[in-house]
Amino acid sequence: MLSHEHPALWSPSRRHLLGASGALALGGLLPTGASAQAAWPSKSVRFVVPFAPGGSSEIVARSTAAELGKTLGQSVYVDNKPGAAGNIAMGEVARSDDQHTLILGHIGTLAVNPFIFDKLPYDANKDFKPVSLLAKVPSLYVVHPDVPAKNLKEFIAYAKKNPAKLSYGSAGNGSAGHLAFEYLKMTAEIFMLHVPYRGTGPMMTDLLSGRLDAAAVGAAALLPFIKAGKVRCIATGSAKRLPQLPDVATVAEQGFPGFEMTQWYGMLAPANLAPANLDKLAAETAKAVKAPGSLERLNADAAEAIGGTPAQFAQFIASEQERWKKVLLRAKVKPD
Numbered sequence: 001m002l003s004h005e006h007p008a009l010w011s012p013s014r015r016h017l018l019g020a021s022g023a024l025a026l027g028g029l030l031p032t033g034a035s036a037q038a039a040w041p042s043k044s045v046r047f048v049v050p051f052a053p054g055g056s057s058e059i060v061a062r063s064t065a066a067e068l069g070k071t072l073g074q075s076v077y078v079d080n081k082p083g084a085a086g087n088i089a090m091g092e093v094a095r096s097d098d099q100h101t102l103i104l105g106h107i108g109t110l111a112v113n114p115f116i117f118d119k120l121p122y123d124a125n126k127d128f129k130p131v132s133l134l135a136k137v138p139s140l141y142v143v144h145p146d147v148p149a150k151n152l153k154e155f156i157a158y159a160k161k162n163p164a165k166l167s168y169g170s171a172g173n174g175s176a177g178h179l180a181f182e183y184l185k186m187t188a189e190i191f192m193l194h195v196p197y198r199g200t201g202p203m204m205t206d207l208l209s210g211r212l213d214a215a216a217v218g219a220a221a222l223l224p225f226i227k228a229g230k231v232r233c234i235a236t237g238s239a240k241r242l243p244q245l246p247d248v249a250t251v252a253e254q255g256f257p258g259f260e261m262t263q264w265y266g267m268l269a270p271a272n273l274a275p276a277n278l279d280k281l282a283a284e285t286a287k288a289v290k291a292p293g294s295l296e297r298l299n300a301d302a303a304e305a306i307g308g309t310p311a312q313f314a315q316f317i318a319s320e321q322e323r324w325k326k327v328l329l330r331a332k333v334k335p336d
Contacts, residue, residue, distance in 0.1 A: 001336075015299075040277045040335045041100055045069075045076040047267075048103040050089035050131040051121060054198060056137040056218040056303065060265040061104050063297040064134055067288035072092050085113055086172060091121025094128065099277060102131070105268040114329045116335050124321075129278055130313035131267040133306045135298055137218045138238035139180040139261045141251070142231040144210050152235040152254040155214075159190040165194040168214040169203040173331055178261040179324065180216035181236060182331040187256050204323040207231065218263050219244070220301035238263030244302050254298045262304075264320075266313050282310050 047065050051057045058078065065076040086109040093103040122144040139272060141152065149155035149168075159166055165180075170177035173196045185192060197203035200221055206212045207306050208230050216237070223244055225231045235251045236242055239260050240278075251259040267285055269278060286307040288294060298305050310318070 003254055004195060007100055023163050037141055040274075040280065041074045043075050044071065046087050046101045047076055048069060048093055048101065048203045049078055049080045050082065050086035050103065050106070050109060051080065053080050053200065055217070056220045056263060056301065057104060057106065057265060059220055059297065059301050060135045060137070060303060061293040064267070064285065064289050067291040067294045068284060070291075071284045073286065076125070080158055084110070085117075085172065087113060087117070087121055090124075091332065093270060094122040097272055099273060101270065102270050102281075103128075104134075105266040105317075107129070107176055107179070107264050107320065110266075110317050111324045112179065112213050112328065112333075113320065113335075114173050115116075115325050116333050124317075127270055127271050128268040129273055130317060131278065131282050132289070132310065132312045133264065133266040133308045133313040133316055135291050135306055136221060136243065136262040136304045138236050138302060138304075139176065139216045140219050140222045140226070140233050140245075140248075141180070141184065141214070141216050141235040141237065142222060142226065144207060144212065145229070145232055146210055147213050147232070149234060150259070151249065152251060153236050156188045156190055159192060160187075163191050164193065166213045167195050168216070169195045169207055169212040170215065171200045171203055172196045173200060173335055174328075176218065177216045177329065178270075178333065180261045181214070182333070183259075183261055183327055184216070184251065185237075186327065186330065187251075193228060216261070220303065222285045223302065238304075242302050264306075266317075 043180050049057050049061045060173070061078045065078050069076040081092070086106060089103060093101055113120060114124050126167060139190055143149060143155060149158050168181045170181065172178065178194065178196065200217060203215060207215050208225065218241065222231065226233045226245065233248045235254055236245060237246055238250055241248065241250060269281065286309065289305045289307040295305055319323060
């Protein structure tokens with residue numbers, strides 16, 4: 001017993017050794033701050049997509065999730081939760097506190113919905129932490145083959161000669177396709193009737209049958225129909241021509257310098273995600289979206305991988321909100 005030992009044996013050096021050994025013993029039982037942090041994620045990560053399966057959103061999400069799971073040490077699975085223009089899923093994830101739930105942010109949920117809905121179940125700027133801008137998908141402007149226009153210039157001239165005769169469809173009020181055509185209408189000073197649908201699928205059915213004259217849709221959903229000759233692409237909303245459509249000029253090339261219209265997708269985390277976890281997630285996500293496997297999937301659908309930092313994504317969101325707020329107010333866009 002220590003109480004019976006000779007006082008000389010109970011020296012400062014002995015105290016130090018015993019203290020050190022005790023600390024080592026405890027260290028083997030209790031995780032340090034560093035090791036506890038390194039354990040994140042400690043279970044599978046849920047990546048919510050606030051839209052129905054299919055289309056650009058799922059392509060971007062699954063491409064990123066597949067690569068991210070390889071480096072995080074836990075599986076990352078995609079969970080589609082459509083409804084109310086993405087508001088249902090955004091509201092749910094905003095309230096999540098399990099540190100393992102993420103959501104795909106989109107031009108609609110972050111830069112459109114805050115300005116067209118009187119009330120939302122989430123605050124786009126306060127309830128989430130931007131992680132990384134994942135990808136941009138250019139909008140393609142297409143017409144039914146019966147429309148007598150081979151390019152954008154001819155289409156604009158035809159629209160001006162036939163005011164209110166042409167119609168264009170979209171996946172719904174405030175959707176990316178709606179924004180794309182309203183932006184073009186404002187820029188080119190033309191008028192067309194907007195026909196909103198409940199999703200891209202039913203809209204494409206009417207476009208292919210000729211009940212609609214035109215539409216603006218993400219490249220991934222349109223490329224097969226363009227190549228089959230079922231719709232004609234008159235312009236791309238990208239900053240430069242697409243390798244998949246080298247003969248189709250951009251809107252900017254056809255008389256409107258600086259015009260760019262792309263759908264974009266980024267990763268968001270609930271605002272309560274620990275800062276260290278955010279740093280780790282952001283670094284791995286930026287690498288995942290640029291990994292060979294992800295690039296192959298995205299390039300096949302004309303999507304451009306980005307992979308920026310949280311600060312860059314936050315700045316991008318702010319600029320897009322400022323941009324689209326003006327368009328939405330001028331076009332008087334209201335939710336369905």
